[in-house]
Amino acid sequence: MSLPSLAEVEHADWPALERICTSLGLNPKGRSEIVRMRVLDHLRRRVRAEAWRPGVQHEAALLTRLGHPDSAIRLWESTIQLDEPAPWVGLGGAQLNAGDLTQAAKDFDRATQMGDAAANLHRAESLAAAGNFEGAVRACDAYLASRPRDLRGVLLKAVFLARGGWTDEASTVMRDAFEAHPQLRELWRGLGTLLLKGRRYEAAAEAYRESLRGNPKDEVSWVNRGSALLMVGRTHEAIGVLREALEEDPHQAIALNNLGVAYLRAGQPRSAVINLERAAKHMETPQILLNVAKVQEATHQKPAALESYARLLVLNPKDAEALAARKRLQPSKPPRRPHARTTRRAAPRKQPVRKKKATRKRARPKRKARSVRRHGQAARKPRRVPKKAARRARKPGPQHRAKKGRPKPSRR
Amino acid sequence: MSAPSETGNRFLPSVDRLEATVHEGRKALEGARYDEALRRFNEALRLKPEYDVAWLLRGHTLRRMGDLDGALQSFAQSLRHNEESEEGWMGLAATLHELRRYKEEAEAYDQLTKLHPRFVEAWLNKGAAYHDLKDYAGAIACYDKVLSLRPEHAAAWNNKGAALLRLGEDARAGECFREALHFNPDFYDAMVNRIFLFQRQGHHGDVAFWADRALRIRDEAWLWYTKGLAHLGLLESTMALRAFERAAELDPTLKEARAGARRARVLRDKVDFYRGVYECFGTHVPGDPGCGECEIVAKCREVTR
Numbered sequence: 001m002s003l004p005s006l007a008e009v010e011h012a013d014w015p016a017l018e019r020i021c022t023s024l025g026l027n028p029k030g031r032s033e034i035v036r037m038r039v040l041d042h043l044r045r046r047v048r049a050e051a052w053r054p055g056v057q058h059e060a061a062l063l064t065r066l067g068h069p070d071s072a073i074r075l076w077e078s079t080i081q082l083d084e085p086a087p088w089v090g091l092g093g094a095q096l097n098a099g100d101l102t103q104a105a106k107d108f109d110r111a112t113q114m115g116d117a118a119a120n121l122h123r124a125e126s127l128a129a130a131g132n133f134e135g136a137v138r139a140c141d142a143y144l145a146s147r148p149r150d151l152r153g154v155l156l157k158a159v160f161l162a163r164g165g166w167t168d169e170a171s172t173v174m175r176d177a178f179e180a181h182p183q184l185r186e187l188w189r190g191l192g193t194l195l196l197k198g199r200r201y202e203a204a205a206e207a208y209r210e211s212l213r214g215n216p217k218d219e220v221s222w223v224n225r226g227s228a229l230l231m232v233g234r235t236h237e238a239i240g241v242l243r244e245a246l247e248e249d250p251h252q253a254i255a256l257n258n259l260g261v262a263y264l265r266a267g268q269p270r271s272a273v274i275n276l277e278r279a280a281k282h283m284e285t286p287q288i289l290l291n292v293a294k295v296q297e298a299t300h301q302k303p304a305a306l307e308s309y310a311r312l313l314v315l316n317p318k319d320a321e322a323l324a325a326r327k328r329l330q331p332s333k334p335p336r337r338p339h340a341r342t343t344r345r346a347a348p349r350k351q352p353v354r355k356k357k358a359t360r361k362r363a364r365p366k367r368k369a370r371s372v373r374r375h376g377q378a379a380r381k382p383r384r385v386p387k388k389a390a391r392r393a394r395k396p397g398p399q400h401r402a403k404k405g406r407p408k409p410s411r412r
Numbered sequence: 413m414s415a416p417s418e419t420g421n422r423f424l425p426s427v428d429r430l431e432a433t434v435h436e437g438r439k440a441l442e443g444a445r446y447d448e449a450l451r452r453f454n455e456a457l458r459l460k461p462e463y464d465v466a467w468l469l470r471g472h473t474l475r476r477m478g479d480l481d482g483a484l485q486s487f488a489q490s491l492r493h494n495e496e497s498e499e500g501w502m503g504l505a506a507t508l509h510e511l512r513r514y515k516e517e518a519e520a521y522d523q524l525t526k527l528h529p530r531f532v533e534a535w536l537n538k539g540a541a542y543h544d545l546k547d548y549a550g551a552i553a554c555y556d557k558v559l560s561l562r563p564e565h566a567a568a569w570n571n572k573g574a575a576l577l578r579l580g581e582d583a584r585a586g587e588c589f590r591e592a593l594h595f596n597p598d599f600y601d602a603m604v605n606r607i608f609l610f611q612r613q614g615h616h617g618d619v620a621f622w623a624d625r626a627l628r629i630r631d632e633a634w635l636w637y638t639k640g641l642a643h644l645g646l647l648e649s650t651m652a653l654r655a656f657e658r659a660a661e662l663d664p665t666l667k668e669a670r671a672g673a674r675r676a677r678v679l680r681d682k683v684d685f686y687r688g689v690y691e692c693f694g695t696h697v698p699g700d701p702g703c704g705e706c707e708i709v710a711k712c713r714e715v716t717r
Contacts, residue, residue, distance in 0.1 A: 014701035014702065027689050029689050029690060029702070029705070029706070029707075030689075030690050030691060030692040030702050030706070031692040031695055031696075031697060031700050031703055031706075032700050032701055032702040032703075033692075033697075033700075033702075034621070034691060034692040034695070034702070035702055037597075040597065041597065044597065056631075077654065078658055078661075080654070081624055081627075081628065081691075082620070082621065082624045082687075082691030083624075083689075083691040110688070113688055113689045114689045115689065
């Protein structure tokens with residue numbers, strides 16, 4: 001609202017004065033002359049902004065931030081005035097930093113009583129710091145009572161609900177907030193990424209769906225929604241979503257990789273190989289190469305798998321899995337016959353035995369994989385290999401993007 | 413054949429050179445380089461001994477250097493050459509004030525107000541001179557003259573209030589301070605005078621309120637002490653203790669503050685009222701709509717005198 005004029009305030013009757021106070025966020029309590037003076041002071045300050053110079057309260061705020069709460073408390077106490085809620089908020093903040101949560105809550109309470117609604121949010125933080133999430137949510141509600149659509153308050157409430165374990169309520173509050181602020185649709189993607197990192201895949205998939213409703217061409221949301229669906233076990237939906245992502249840009253290595261993993265989980269290893277190999281062509285990362293090699297190994301493409309492991313070892317020469325796989329896949333040499341070292345036979349005898357075991361292990365998945373095809377059952381071994389691959393491949397989806405500085409949700 | 417330039421300057425001083433010298437001197441005076449300023453003005457007066465502006469500036473320079481007698485002589489010289497100079501009379505009167513020669517100061521302002529009857533600052537200072545001479549009625553007449561010329565002059569209202577306070581007319585003084593603060597809400601002197609008035613009347617609530625406002629402008633130990641006393645009167649022990657502690661912190665020599673803190677601690681064991689959001693606590697006015705809605709009205713009425 002526009003500011004009332006000084007004359008208007010000087011001649012306002014009591015109800016009008018109270019109304020002006022409320023609209024300006026000032027404390028309407030007290031003798032009428034004092035309240036009028038309060039409003040006039042406020043207006044004068046707003047009309048002619050004074051040149052800034054650091055005061056005690058600024059020093060106190062800086063000391064709070066710099067981690068000297070005791071000195072800050074002393075300074076805040078010296079700035080306390082009868083009608084100013086701000087020093088109480090500052091004092092509470094310093095006491096919060098000093099670990100005196102009870103006193104901090106009391107100070108915020110005083111500021112709230114003086115008409116500073118935002119002090120409720122500070123109070124909520126102090127209560128949450130003490131582990132009282134229920135109280136924190138109530139404080140947020142008190143704040144939202146005066147400003148129901150305030151995004152800061154709503155989001156803080158959602159955070160405290162989530163930290164208190166009321167995740168469903170938190171997501172409902174958040175959803176309501178986003179629906180109340182359609183211009184903030186971008187936040188859905190941020191929420192999705194947070195949920196994905198928090199391993200709440202179902203909710204993440206939903207968040208990305210909302211994000212895509214606002215911006216259907218958002219590639220990151222498509223890919224991450226695919227990842228979330230894959231994690232939650234909705235493989236066929238994941239495949240559909242990832243294909244959609246690839247229709248926009250067929251060269252997206254991460255989407256190709258995830259699609260390959262999805263095909264593996266859907267029992268389509270050939271499609272998996274094709275997509276993973278395409279992914280490796282566009283982006284040769286150790287993770288993608290490992291996925292490719294594993295799938296190739298699972299589909300009995302031994303030379304190709306060996307080559308993929310070799311490529312992986314070029315990128316990461318110490319990769320234990322690749323080293324083990326190369327050892328496993330390379331054709332075993334005929335055992336040498338000891339000639340002169342008869343006395344040492346006993347000790348090294350175990351090694352050939354181990355090798356034999358290793359070859360047996362290697363042979364086992366092949367047999368079972370065949371049996372899967374024959375009987376159409378989901379046997380353990382062939383699944384285990386894709387699962388491992390999938391497990392590795394799943395992680396890179398969202399995490400990889402965040403690490404590599406690929407478009408983060410907040411940036412787009 | 414041409415005459416030497418120095419000779420030319422000596423007998424036919426160039427106006428340009430004179431003005432340049434005075435200008436240099438004025439710059440030196442503004443930059444607080446008083447020795448250089450004095451040298452320049454002396455040089456200008458050698459060039460033109462009857463130059464009133466140079467005498468005036470010399471007087472200001474000497475006044476700032478602490479040579480009040482020298483300054484007085486310079487201002488007198490200035491007025492000898494330009495009798496109607498406002499600045500000359502003002503400088504002379506200000507120097508007389510610093511020399512505590514209030515009677516002569518008042519006479520100087522008399523002269524000035526005769527010459528310039530609408531010169532508001534002269535009337536105000538004349539009133540202040542009469543105030544120093546304890547002629548409060550004369551002072552009030554001067555302030556009334558100012559207020560007839562400029563009714564919004566906050567300093568005149570404040571000074572009039574101070575004079576009335578001396579005459580024991582508390583109600584009229586209170587009105588004057590109210591007017592002063594109406595025209596200049598950040599007028600520290602008026603706030604302080606109002607605090608004195610309320611303190612004399614025993615209105616602790618008003619003292620605490622106005623001390624709080626004055627402290628926003630100047631953080632002074634005695635004000636904190638006064639505020640602490642008012643809180644004691646309102647049975648707000650914690651607030652009183654905090655105020656006394658702050659006073660002692662600002663002025664460790666203020667023994668009264670430490671004594672006040674001790675009293676506040678003793679009182680806290682018996683009573684400690686918390687006013688909450690009501691900064692007007694202790695200023696109850698029957699019939700006021702704000703007081704009608706107050707949650708602590710009973711307690712407020714009890715402590716209001």
